[in-house]
Amino acid sequence: MTGSTAIAFAIGLPIFGVILILLNDRYPNIRDTVTLTISGCLALIVFGMVPEVTSGGRPTLTFLEIIPGLPIAFKVEPLGMLFAMVASGLWVVTTFYSIGYMRSHHEVKQTRFYACFAIAISSAMGICFAGNMLTLFIFYEILTISTYPLVIHSETKEAVKAGRTYLGLLIGTSVAFLLLAIVWTWFLTGTLDFTPGGILKEKADGPILGILLFLYMYGIGKAALMPIHRWLPAAMVAPTPVSALLHAVAVVKAGVFTVLKVIVYIFGTDTLAGIGQDDWLMYIAAFTVIVASCVALTKDNLKARLAYSTVSQLSYIILGAALANSLGIIGGGMHIAMHAFGKITLFFCAGAILVASHKTEISEMKGLGRIMPLTFTAFFIGSLSVIGLPPLGGSWSKWYLMLSASEAGLVFFMLIFMLSSLLNIAYLMPVVARGFFSAPEKPEHHDTNKPVGFWNGLNIGKIHEAPPFCLFAMAITSGGCILLFFYADKIYKMLAPVAGIQG
């Protein structure tokens, strides 16, 4: 399969899946098999493109021009390739998890759930491979709209209210700021193609670039820079697989991915570093890193705590991009993958705990690690990766980000990264510690009358674990955290051309 066809398939296949999913509304087993098959095929297609891209190929695909001179166009480059690998690979794992979770939790409207999920993945692929800013914007908006039904899945009053925050902030910022920035860029340069070295070079003077940077950064609401991060905690009312794949990987990473793309290919790191208009961005990102971590400390609800942790971690990537040197770009790009594996594992665990023991608050989880040892072990591994300790993947991205800060001569931001790691320990480790070392407050008595069966969980003696499908997914992602520690150089080599490092 040539690169161009692969792009078309990567975007089209999930949409084809949507049709099959909708047709099999009444046959849950066929429907779920369809989702699994499609996600597997998508991952194969995406991974099939990797050799061509790493050897310097840049497959392109162009559709009709929406606005004269401005077509819907795709062009695969390493940053997008990496994000596509992460998103499509984790979709397969999440599908396994979803099947276990949704059945065990007896969720309603599962067909709508799987259909919207597939549309979201298709638009994430569109974002990954977008060849110009307009194409990216189009898929960015489709991603927002297609995830709305997933956020309000339960259709309770609370969910509808959260849906308003979600849609209001994401659509609001993207229309008011991002679209303006895009049209302005087009007006100034006459192109929106992602071009190495940037397109705004010498096209606008300092203050205008500063305003544009502001419009882009606050227009990309999905990157959850404070104070427009509120939508992410709000989105936690969604079923856990959604929080796991979309609100720890696909949607939020689409945000920071767009930030990286804009800084690398629209502004150009040299231009940005040269004009000195991005200092404010570094400080805002650093502020978000620290403050979001502190807010996470105060949250007793596990998913809310993880959500604020994500807000904080996303700003690592923004900070890396704002540092505007090659190590910052590599560290930021790598953190997309590293944080994805770590955080998805944590969310999988949160969902497993909910399904198996119906607990959402951290204070209720005393001694739960003894009942759910596998889940809590996975949580432990995921936590270590998010904190950034070896031998887990997360340590590498943090390493490069700190190197980048030192290369820029900004010791302050190195300290921010260190302080943030300490805060990570402070809000993640107590969950594990409480699970394993605290004694349960009262003996579990409702264990005996729990429904037993393949879809309802794994029961062996005192152990009451999540359904096997969920456990399998957690094993894969936490294993991934460990593997990534050993294969980080592959990501480094892949991203090197983007960051302007040869070989």
Add this chain to the structure above:
Amino acid sequence: MTEHLAALQVVIPLLCAPICMLVRYRDWSWSVALFGSWSCLAISWLLLQQVMTSGVISYHMGNWVPPIGIEYRIDEINAFVLLIVSAIGAIVTPYARESVRAEFGVNRVYMFYTSYMLCLCGLLGVTITGDAFNLFVFLEISSLSSYVLIAMGKDRRALKAAYQYLILGTIGATFIVIGIGLLYAETGTLNMADLANKLSKNPINKTIGTAFGFLFVGISLKLALFPLHLWLPNAYTFAPSVVSAFLAATATKVAVYVLLRFLFTIFDIKISFGVLPLESVLLALSIVAMFVASVVAIFQPNIKRMLAYSSVAQIGYVILGISFININGLAAGIIHLFNHALIKGGMFLAVGCLFYKIASVNIDKLAGIGRRMPLTMAAFVVGGLGLIGVPLTAGFISKWYLIIGALDRGLWWAAVLILLSSLLAVIYIWRVVEVAYLKPSPDGNNHIEDAPPSMLIPTWVLIGSSIYFGINTDLTVGVAKQAARQLLGGG
């Protein structure tokens, strides 16, 4: 035959009107209207092709040479407006069959088609004519017939709405005829090209200034420019569904065309924007319209009224584009004229489907309707996305050019306001979406009972084309840019 196309464009609907009256039987008069509207569409398409390939068409009525005789003069801009009006007419007519039968007494159906054909004839006539007084005559034909159409609404308040529109519309028409009279007194001609020629040679005096003032106010009333929009919400709310859709998509658009014609062709830009600070007036009024009308729309319990206020806001976008007086801005105005006609027409048709089934368009009656009438509500939502200006819908293209126009003019704050106001559309559309999809039906009734295909298909044709013209913009952008260039005198 082809050389008489220009005349046939008006003559066919004019003849269809009395025939509808004479045949009386409802399906026959519907067939006559169907024939009339579709042949109008075919003619306007042929005319547009002819204009695009071989330039301006000048047709002399009865072979009287202008400026003595009446001239029909078709260039890019009015060929495009002709296409908009006749296309909407052609799509609405099949829809009307079921809808009109349900909303009118069976015996009054032929009266609807008669007035409808007259209204279509008037709107096409206003657009096609090259004679200022003839324009006034057709404007009155379309206005009088639309008063009748609105008064046919089932709700008794329709009478009051029609009366209100009658009074305000007549004031507007009077202003226009006074303006035309003053121009005639000054120049001794009524032919538009001749007027333009003579006005550019005469020095600007008080008479011309007064004429311009009267014309501007009169036309602004007709196109419902804020704050002269007061007739519009009631008229659209209480008119029969078909009439709301047809008028929303055509009447104000034709009035905008008339404004363009007077501002740019008859008066020179130097007069239009030199005598009065019209540029700032239009800019200010349109921005106020965008915000005030959108905010008012958010609080409307009646969906038709909500859409009506949204129309006032959307007219604000069109006028804003015109006030930039540059190619991109003017093109944006013309593009939005077309796109908004498709979107709003489609949305009013969707609302008509709702009314057909549940006999109400109040938002609190719509709980759970998204499950009961999925295709209708889906059309409404897609149309709503177009109003917001989501990419891949036609509304996005309008907004894109509008912002480029603003930046071209150096008015970056206007660009910001355009985007902020489109967020208000998110609120009023989403309010409906939440009720329709997320609230349970009051009686737990969840089985699907969508509107009949004869109503759904026209609705989806309009909504579908609003998507099509969001992806393929060759026709809209191409024609609009050419028209804008011509209006600005660049040839």
